[in-house]
Amino acid sequence: MRAVTGTPPRFSDDFCARLRDAFLAARYDADGVLGALGPPAHSALGRGEPEPAFRASRDAGTLGTLVRLFLLGGAESRAETAAALGSVPLDDAVATGLLRADGERFRAGLDVRPHGDEDTSWWIVSDLDSDVLGEPVPVEHVLGVGHASLSLVRATSRRPVGSVLDLGTGNGVQALHAGRHAASVTATDVSERALALADTTFRLNEVEVELRRGEWFAPVARRRFDQIVCNPPFVVGPARVDYVYRDSGLAGDDASALVIRQLPGFLTPGGVGQLLASWLHIRGQDWADRVSGWLPGGTDAWVVQRDVADPGLYVGTWLRDAGIDPRSPEGRAKSAAWLDWFAANEVEGIGFGFVTLRRTDATPTVVCEDLRQAFDDPLGEESAAWLDRVDWLRSPGTDLLGTTFTVPSSVLLERIDAPAEEGWASSALRLHRTDGPGWTHELDELAAALLAGCRGALPLGDLLELLAFAHGEPVEELTATALPMVRELVRHGMLLPSGADRR
Template identity: 40%
Template sequence: MSDTLTPVPDPRRSTALAADLDAADFRSEPLRRLWGEEEDDALARGMREPILRAIAGDDGVLATLGRLLVLGMPQLAGPVASALPHLGVDGLVALGLARIHGDHVVPTALLRPQSFVDADGIGEWWIASDLDEVALDGALPADHVLGVGGASRTLAEIIMPIEVDRALDLGTGCGIQALLVARHAGAVVATDISARALAYAELNAQLNGVSNIEFRLGSMFEPVDGEAFDLIVSNPPFVITPRAEGVPEYEYRDGGLVGDALVEQFLRAVPSFLTPGGVAQLLGNWESRGAQRELTGRVGLDRLSSWVPGELDLWVIQREELSPLAYAELWIRDGGTTPRDSSFTPLLSAWLDDFAARGVTAVGFGYILVRRPTASAPGAPLRRLERLSQHVSNVGGALRSGLLAHDQIVDGLPSTLFTAPDVTEARHLLPGNDDPSIIELRQGGGFARTITVDPALAAFVGACDGDLTVMQIVAALADLFEVPLVDLWADLEPRIRQLVLDGLLVTGE
């Protein structure tokens, strides 16, 4: 049994708890060494038994805190008191993270170390959240406050590493994004519709010594009405959920609207809350409706694009697309319900009926970036809608570079270009043939793009080392291939521009 308590942030007690965790070396790597890497990986898949076997009989401080706070298991009060000399058992209870039952301390929350990497290097925080389905041994309550999950880590990876004066984390949850943004912002406002989530977020800020975050309760943009921000980040409750009796409405993932209306509402409203040049980044789902199966991804992206005014920059990257059945099963299981449970089939029927009522043929998921132009911004806005399924790295840096490249070439290509250092070339030849049938340029980082090019474009990229200008290279190629310069330039120019936007060619600035 587990209580659904609300944490009680308290600076003095949070500082004491942080001191105890620090003294115990309660961090990711020491814990992995304690119980083993394979066992640690098993916990991420919902299995705690391997860890329990690895630390069986170990009553040391780290093992005690691991069972209590990482696994969410009751522990004898004596060892817990020894592990928390500054805070004490009563202090842990006062913070709303545990209760006393007989001679045991029963955790009512998880508290886990969470490592991160950003432009300043590698770091780690302690993040408190509600007990998960492993600790609860069942379905999650509707007001569950999620810890650092896959979506949280994804959003953290795509946020551009930029210094800003004011930032907003809309739908902060346990506060992980607010903590990340606070490292590069003068001030951060973190909002959520859940008072329990805000309590966790404030507690986590205190635990980690972060003081430039203000926490506000309310739905969507209501708590910041009339304000503007240089950066807005959001992992909103975008999961499409049937509005039907018997379907749980989890606060951490369900915004209470029909279909993908919450993402639409966010995108229609966000321009008013951005400063000139300000950027909004979020994760989201969007529906494809009434389209042939092979066209659904494009239809969904076009629907999303219609929600953002044409004068704003918009960059959408669809990472995956699920059928209604696959989507329904994913999120029913996410709530802790499996096909073994009697409620699984009614929930599945509710989801499929909901999708059918709107003619939904697929649901896309991905990254959304919106930028409000400055008054002096030249040229046409960036409108880029693409589907990328391959592994990506340093997405935040790649997005920042892509926006910069757009700004640099919006009025024309620069005089000199350079081949990016992570670009390689692959040539495919038929046996016995010296001329390649396929030439590919491959990007080692960022979006890991592979682009098929012809010999002229491949030769152009190969010559971009700074010795010759763009037009000198094109003129030389026109002579080499014996084609009119004007014709070759008309063919190459748009493709060169695309390679700059993709990051395979850079300006050197």
């Protein structure tokens, strides 16, 4: 099957309504598909193992037909396809590109799959991936909902806002989620094909989104938004565009740098931007210095590095993502050019993660940190709470020494003991937050004793005086050592002002 290129025909409102009715009648939604396939087959499908889903779909009627068509790349008979699509004429389905005739059978021409959150199910329209096509995807390929998209969905704050900009909307998944908590949503993309498919996604789901075409922030010049989300073409390497969805045409990590530099200027005061980004680890440079150097003034920033890949692994991963075998002549040639570029620029690794930005009139807080440990909690709530804690720490009315603190119940103290001459001796103390990102902090005995007293009864200053007296330490020195630790623990949600101090 050859990939469809160019701008797809626009689905009419009537066509979208008929298709929506067919999907609803068959229960082709997130819960319906899971119920029909069952958790084992559904999980196998997520791993790229379709056979259990094929088997489970056989007894699922019209829902099974839709699953085989749009999720499994199957070929279905005219009768089965017509029954599954209800009042949608098959000729119209082929004319729009939704289906492709394959002899006497029909296959999907587009990927249309359910996607949902806790309360809502949508349908996302995108191009077929290389596994279904049986060949590399074309340059203007519109990606489906992948791991990066889902990561950004989970890392985005969902507090109510007036306006959201989805920069580089692709298939529109970020804009759909934004519509749950924003009064208005604007979505942009440089790709005409992406905007056409996103428009179909929005109308199929009866969601109002303003669409604008253009590069980067040009389509929304002189406008401001309460929140901006962005999954940019962040793949790093030579300045080229093999695939629009991932390549910016800018060299190295310049695409991430451009977004981070320009995004705060399009935020309202106090507005928040959240994006995925990549950055180079260059020999002799600190990655945190590199990324923080991109920030404009007046910007709070929380940069979370979730992974670092070596150049060889990175290149192989992205080649396979596009359907190119790294062992093929084409794959080897592309690998060689890519790795030559990394070597010439002294690239030792490629970092990837989430960036939260906020426009502020206060002295900015900028934190870059590694969070490569495994955790399952989404970062969206945590990013919003992190900004709240930053606000509290720098508020003119905040007096750390006069504040009573509590250690949340989700924070545990781990003690590691090693064999000693007289039994066991503590070799390490570690504070561990069991929810959120799972932060850990190494402590000494004095710090552990201080936190043991943080039960909402005595102010921090009084606790430090008692601790200094008990251990024969100068209170001024103990205080000077403790305050930076306290600020860090507050930022990480491991030490919180007690209820009386959070009004």
